[in-house]
Amino acid sequence: MAVKKLPIAKAINESLRTALENDPKVLIMGEDVGQLGGVFRVTDGLFKDFGEGRVIDTPLAESGIVGTAIGLALRGYRPVVEIQFDGFVFPAYDQIVTQLAKMHARSLGKIKLPVVIRIPYGGGIGAVEHHSESPEALFAHVAGLKVVSPSNASDAYWMMQQAIQGDDPVIYFEPKRRYWDKSDVDFDAIPAPLHKARVAREGTDLTLAAYGPMVKVCLEAAAAAAEEGRSVEVVDLRSMSPIDFDALQTSVEKTRRLVVVHEAPVFYGAGAEIAARITERCFYHLEAPVLRVGGYHAPYPPARLEEEYLPGLDRVLDAVDRSLAY
Amino acid sequence: MTVDSTAARKPRRSSGASGAAAKRAGTKKAATKAPDEPQLVQLLTPEGERVTHPDYEIDLSADELRGLYRDMVLTRRFDAEATSLQRQGELGLWASLLGQEAAQIGSGRALRDDDYVFPTYREHGVAWCRGVDPTNLLGMFRGVNHGGWDPNSNNFHLYTIVIGSQTLHATGYAMGVAKDGADSAVIAYFGDGASSQGDVAESFTFSAVYNAPVVFFCQNNQWAISEPTEKQMRVPLYQRAQGFGFPGVRVDGNDVLACLAVTKAALERARRGEGPTLVEAFTYRMGAHTTTDDPTRYRADEEREAWEAKDPILRVRTYMEKEGLADAAFFEEIEAESEALGKRVREAVRSMPDPDTMAIFENVYADGHALVDEERAQFAAYQASFAEEGK
Ligand SMILES: Cc1ncc(C[n+]2csc(CCOP(=O)(O)OP(=O)(O)O)c2C)c(N)n1
Numbered sequence: 155m156a157v158k159k160l161p162i163a164k165a166i167n168e169s170l171r172t173a174l175e176n177d178p179k180v181l182i183m184g185e186d187v188g189q190l191g192g193v194f195r196v197t198d199g200l201f202k203d204f205g206e207g208r209v210i211d212t213p214l215a216e217s218g219i220v221g222t223a224i225g226l227a228l229r230g231y232r233p234v235v236e237i238q239f240d241g242f243v244f245p246a247y248d249q250i251v252t253q254l255a256k257m258h259a260r261s262l263g264k265i266k267l268p269v270v271i272r273i274p275y276g277g278g279i280g281a282v283e284h285h286s287e288s289p290e291a292l293f294a295h296v297a298g299l300k301v302v303s304p305s306n307a308s309d310a311y312w313m314m315q316q317a318i319q320g321d322d323p324v325i326y327f328e329p330k331r332r333y334w335d336k337s338d339v340d341f342d343a344i345p346a347p348l349h350k351a352r353v354a355r356e357g358t359d360l361t362l363a364a365y366g367p368m369v370k371v372c373l374e375a376a377a378a379a380a381e382e383g384r385s386v387e388v389v390d391l392r393s394m395s396p397i398d399f400d401a402l403q404t405s406v407e408k409t410r411r412l413v414v415v416h417e418a419p420v421f422y423g424a425g426a427e428i429a430a431r432i433t434e435r436c437f438y439h440l441e442a443p444v445l446r447v448g449g450y451h452a453p454y455p456p457a458r459l460e461e462e463y464l465p466g467l468d469r470v471l472d473a474v475d476r477s478l479a480y
Numbered sequence: 481m482t483v484d485s486t487a488a489r490k491p492r493r494s495s496g497a498s499g500a501a502a503k504r505a506g507t508k509k510a511a512t513k514a515p516d517e518p519q520l521v522q523l524l525t526p527e528g529e530r531v532t533h534p535d536y537e538i539d540l541s542a543d544e545l546r547g548l549y550r551d552m553v554l555t556r557r558f559d560a561e562a563t564s565l566q567r568q569g570e571l572g573l574w575a576s577l578l579g580q581e582a583a584q585i586g587s588g589r590a591l592r593d594d595d596y597v598f599p600t601y602r603e604h605g606v607a608w609c610r611g612v613d614p615t616n617l618l619g620m621f622r623g624v625n626h627g628g629w630d631p632n633s634n635n636f637h638l639y640t641i642v643i644g645s646q647t648l649h650a651t652g653y654a655m656g657v658a659k660d661g662a663d664s665a666v667i668a669y670f671g672d673g674a675s676s677q678g679d680v681a682e683s684f685t686f687s688a689v690y691n692a693p694v695v696f697f698c699q700n701n702q703w704a705i706s707e708p709t710e711k712q713m714r715v716p717l718y719q720r721a722q723g724f725g726f727p728g729v730r731v732d733g734n735d736v737l738a739c740l741a742v743t744k745a746a747l748e749r750a751r752r753g754e755g756p757t758l759v760e761a762f763t764y765r766m767g768a769h770t771t772t773d774d775p776t777r778y779r780a781d782e783e784r785e786a787w788e789a790k791d792p793i794l795r796v797r798t799y800m801e802k803e804g805l806a807d808a809a810f811f812e813e814i815e816a817e818s819e820a821l822g823k824r825v826r827e828a829v830r831s832m833p834d835p836d837t838m839a840i841f842e843n844v845y846a847d848g849h850a851l852v853d854e855e856r857a858q859f860a861a862y863q864a865s866f867a868e869e870g871k
Contacts, residue, residue: 189778190706213676213712214643214704242642245678280572282601283626284641421851450855452844457572457623458834472862 156341163196163333165307166272169314170197170234174204180318181226182209183219184236184272193238194274194333216246220271224254227267232318240275241284247292254323255298266321270314275303276367276417277464278331280457287454288418293325294395294427301395302348303327303366307337309352309392312345320348327394329367351398353405357387360411360477363402363428365391368415368465375470386474394424402428403435410441411480413473415465420448442480447473519716520730520762523737526790528798536731536741542805548589548736549800550814552581552793555605557818558614561825562604562621566771570829571621575602579734579766582792583699585609586739587667587761590747594635594664596657598650601639602699603669610636614821615828624835644670644677647696651683654692654750665750666694667743673704675720676712684724684756693750695743696721696758699733701765706778721758733763734792764790837863 160168173180182197182204188211191198201209212219216237223233237243243250250271257265277286294301300322304310310328317324346352354369355376362372369390376386389405391397406412412432414425425446432444447465455463521536540548559577566574577584580602588609591597599606607617612634619628620639627638640646650668657664674680675698687694700717702709709717721728731742739761746757764787768775800806841856 185704186706188706190774191777193705193772211707211711214673214707215676215678217678218676244642245644280623282573282620282623282641450840450859451849451851452840452855453626455840456620456625456835459837459840460623462837463840468866469862 157338158341159336160307160311160339161334161336162304162307162310162329163194165310165339166196166314166328167198167200168339169311170200171203173232173234173315173318174200174208177232177318179231180208181231181233182236183212183223183233184210185212185214185219185238187211187236192236194330196272196274196328196333197236216242216244217249220246220249220254220269223269223271224249224257224267227269228265232268232270234270234272234318237271237273239281239285240273240287240289243271243273243289246271250293250299250323250325251296255296258322259298267323268318268321269323270317270326271323272326272328274328274330274333276327276329276331277454277460278367280460282457283454286460288327288416288449290325290327290394290416291418291423294424298323299395300324300349300393301327302393303329304392305329305332305354305364305366305369305390306335308339308343308345309390311339311341312343313348313392316345316348327366332367332370335370349393349396349398351392351401352390353387353401354390355386355388357385357409359385359409360413360474361387361389361402361405361409362413362415362470362474363389363391363405364415365394365424366416368417371465371467371470372415375467375474378467378471379474384474384478397424397428397431399428399431399435402432406432406436407439410439411477412436412440412444413447413470413477414444415447415470415473416449417464418449419451420446421451423448442477445473445477520732521738521742522732522735523741524735524795524799526734526795528795528802530737530799530803533738533741536738536745538737538741538744540737542800545796545800546806546810548585548740549793549796549806550817551585551589551605551608552736552796553814553818554821555581555585555608556793557822558608558825559604561822562618563767563771565618565826565829566621571618571771572623573621573770573772575621575770576765576767577602577604579764579787579792580699580701580761581605582736582796583697583733583739583761583763586736587669587697587743587759590740590743591667592664592747594662595747596635596637596650596653596664596666598637598646598653598666598668599639600643600646600669600671600674601641602671603639606669607634607636610634612636615825615832618825618829619832622829622832624832644674644679644683646670647674647680647683648686650694650696651687651690651692651756654687654694654756655690657693658691658753663751664693665747666692667697667747668694669697669699671704672698672700672702672709672717673707673712674698675717684721684726684758687756688725691753691755693753694756695746695750696756697743697761698758699761699763701733701763703765703769703775703779705769705773706775716760718758718760721756726756726758728758728760730760730762733761734787734790734795736792736796763792
């Protein structure tokens with residue numbers, strides 16, 4: 155019955171610690187992950203306890219980090235690499251997309267690449283440019299990669315365990331502005347499968363679908379809507395590749411309305427995929443078109459404008475109103 | 481104490497700053513070699529003693545020397561002001577250059593107006609030399625813009641946060657300069673950590689192959705956030721150039737005279753069509769990496785103390801005082817100017833307006849884009865709906 159209330163960052167830290175303890179092949183790699191414990195302290199204390207052979211401060215070179223992680227995985231290791239911020243994954247994008255994603259298929263299944271790439275992502279922390287982006291669609295679009303994002307400490311812990319234990323490359327997006335949000339982690343739980351969506355709040359009038367940092371906003375929106383007599387269901391997708399469309403379909407068949415919320419730009423974003431699939435699956439159930447709330451087709455703005463740019467309570471509720479008005 | 485030797489391949493001597501022909505004042509001593517110290521070009525010791533170097537000499541008037549001192553003091557003051565503005569919540573972040581003033585002012589003052597600079601995010605002293613108003617540098621750290629100055633008005637490119645990217649831009653720009661038959665040079669700044677990036681290696685490759693008139697100016701401040709240089713490389717940084725086919729030189733990055741002389745020589749070499757040079761300014765990041773960093777987690781205090789003894793500003797002052805190159809009135813004047821700068825920066829930042837919300841949609845494309853227009857209109861209507869409700 156070991157249940158602990160932990161912030162998300164600490165839950166990931168605990169999860170990495172567990173993985174290092176349980177499997178000598180697990181390695182932690184990245185810039186500043188050792189002595190410093192990472193710029194967000196997610197790897198805090200691991201270097202001290204497991205040493206530089208397991209927790210590796212790498213040179214400042216993302217292509218190098220991912221490329222060597224691929225090589226280590228080929229040799230039987232299970233590297234968990236940290237990309238310091240979302241906008242800095244692109245020097246590694248080539249290795250991730252052209253190599254990591256495709257080697258399993260190219261080897262006719264002979265090669266497995268259990269590499270986990272941790273990326274703190276999203277805005278809301280008042281950072282300078284390249285520190286607030288949500289590039290998940292760019293990875294979900296690539297076959298061979300799995301893409302997930304926890305929204306609470308329990309998922310942060312368990313999804314990391316599952317990502318490390320799985321044999322596919324996983325891009326593990328960490329909602330950096332929620333790092334310090336606390337919730338219960340049950341260390342004895344039997345966790346839901348990695349790609350299973352979760353109904354975070356039950357409702358009957360409309361479904362809000364979100365993942366990572368936007369789950370909290372959607373829960374707040376549902377609470378606000380309840381005060382106006384509207385029953386909003388919130389589905390935490392947890393995984394962006396694959397997406398648990400069955401769970402979403404079940405919810406939408408009940409509520410008949412869907413609004414998808416993410417920080418990433420709406421244009422070609424995860425919401426577009428979800429809207430298309432749910433429209434196909436639930437065409438005769440829908441009372442309104444699937445609506446999307448997200449970022450604009452513009453670079454992530456300077457910090458003083460991010461509150462206008464990021465979907466907040468008002469924009470989500472506005473979409474709820476629009477959907478219910480059909 | 482002083483160290484002195486040519487680093488890597490000697491650049492060919494032909495004109496300008498290089499050459500032992502420069503006049504030597506009676507106060508200058510020929511430096512002696514101390515093999516245990518890193519090999520670096522030095523013209524002014526930490527004790528404020530003027531020494532000579534066979535390949536890099538400069539002859540500055542007292543006026544010019546006072547100018548360099550003034551640049552360094554004001555740059556440090558600006559930097560300190562920005563750091564405290566961050567502490568007061570006026571800036572979201574600040575990347576301090578404390579300790580790197582000589583590297584930046586020395587190299588920055590070596591440039592001609594028509595040269596082009598590609599900085600990282602820490603080149604506040606170089607910006608100063610280029611005549612960029614220091615308050616312009618603060619917009620991106622306050623979070624009101626992503627740059628905020630016109631790179632072409634001072635030939636000073638926007639700050640680049642993605643490590644190493646700008647070295648390729650500098651190389652390409654330099655290739656363009658050469659194609660145009662111009663005799664300008666280009667300088668790219670980056671850190672010791674950055675030298676691990678593929679982009680930097682590729683910029684070395686391209687600049688060598690195309691003989692681009694570019695100077696790579698690496699400020700080796702010993703740290704890349706928490707990682708010491710040993711976590712980036714196992715040979716002295718300046719030696720890397722050799723493998724790409726161009727010279728590298730290590731200069732005392734806390735010696736403004738040496739930084740000026742070495743950069744000048746490298747720029748002139750580029751102008752003469754002899755291609756790139758890597759300058760490694762061996763210096764130290766006295767403060768945290770940025771205001772969000774906590775160096776106590778990875779760095780010993782003694783290290784900083786040892787480097788404080790090599791302070792770039794102090795040694796110039798000692799030299800000037802010793803040689804009677806400046807009087808008390810001069811130092812008071814700089815002090816007053818420094819106060820005034822601090823005040824101006826403080827006021828400018830505090831009165832810096834937040835950007836208009838619609839700025840999100842501005843300048844996304846040069847020629848316009850239907851989707852941006854549509855989203856802008858939707859956003860405006862949405863914003864207006866609040867105004868309506870408010871009535
Ligand atoms: C591609 C990329 N990866 C990671 C970062 C995060 N980051 C910012 S500065 C920095 C260290 C840079 O060290 P160095 O190049 O030595 O320059 P310094 O800041 O010490 O002047 C890191 C890792 C980044 N900005 N870009």
